[in-house]
């Protein structure tokens with residue numbers, strides 16, 4: 001079966017996911033596009049999806065009888081309304097992170113999906129599909145013994161002036177927040193944030209870098225450095241310390257070179273390249289499940305937990321190292 005897909009939001013990632021579905025993956029076809037910027041939807045139709053119809057609104061796209069499943073790749077603030085619309089229509093929905101920009105919004109999605117009684121939503125936490133993280137999870141589960149600590153870093157070369165301190169959590173750390181829960185099969189109980197002196201390349205409204213310390217139910221302590229003006233490259237680091245040994249996230253493939261009296265290899269610079277294979281695998285998973293009228297992979301509940309945890313981290317940014325408790329409601333049976 002070919003799943004007929006509608007894409008709401010045809011900017012950077014929407015366009016790229018449309019390309020994947022029409023040109024790389026099996027089992028899906030883009031039949032509908034919508035974007036508040038009509039020219040952007042027209043360009044994706046012209047370049048990637050010539051058969052697609054363009055709809056004035058996301059709501060009309062969701063209602064279209066020839067749309068089997070929906071991709072929500074518009075701005076974060078608009079995700080909730082479209083995901084709720086897709087659930088109301090009973091259509092599988094892939095939603096880029098964040099699931100919603102507030103924990104209350106994410107909870108409304110969880111409640112709607114639970115009331116529907118079947119999974120329909122996959123959240124775009126693509127790191128769970130990255131080969132390196134998958135191998136790291138296997139190493140933790142089979143070799144290093146029970147985890148005790150995690151040391152991690154999320155470094156970007158640079159960010160624009162509009163990127164302000166809370167965005168380091170909502171836009172950047174959110175991937176770590178999800179992937180550590182999945183790696184450790186654990187949940188968070190508290191968050192703390194510490195700031196060293198501000199880096200000289202930081203902007204007026206950004207305190208960069210920062211260190212977030214998360215504690216889990218099983219007593220694992222996770223320290224994550226977020227440094228979004230590190231200048232030298234896009235660099236994701238993660239080391240797990242277990243009872244019997246340590247395991248480290250593999251570096252991306254790079255050719256080691258002996259040049260000019262140096263042993264060196266390139267470090268990626270553009271975030272789009274770092275998890276490029278993982279985007280393919282996550283969307284292939286979505287298409288496969290959507291053909292059965294359901295969804296797999298990261299859940300609405302995972303999106304909700306990420307939102308609650310993000311809120312705690314942002315609160316902790318103003319508390320000079322004091323801990324903020326993370327209290328989760330009981331996980332509904334749909335997400336067991």
Ligand code: NAP
Nearest residue numbers: 009010011012013035036037073074075076078096097098
């Ligand atoms: P983008 O380039 O700004 O694209 C978003 C598009 O949505 C724009 O064309 C925008 O129109 C359009 N839009 C805004 N409101 C809309 C609405 N109500 N209905 C329909 N279209 C609307 O942003 P992006 O980088 O693609 O990011 C989109 C989402 O994906 C964000 O939530 C982001 O966090 C997420 N994302 C995730 C990853 C990941 O690694 N998983 C990577 C990148 C992005 P205008 O042209 O008028 O602005």
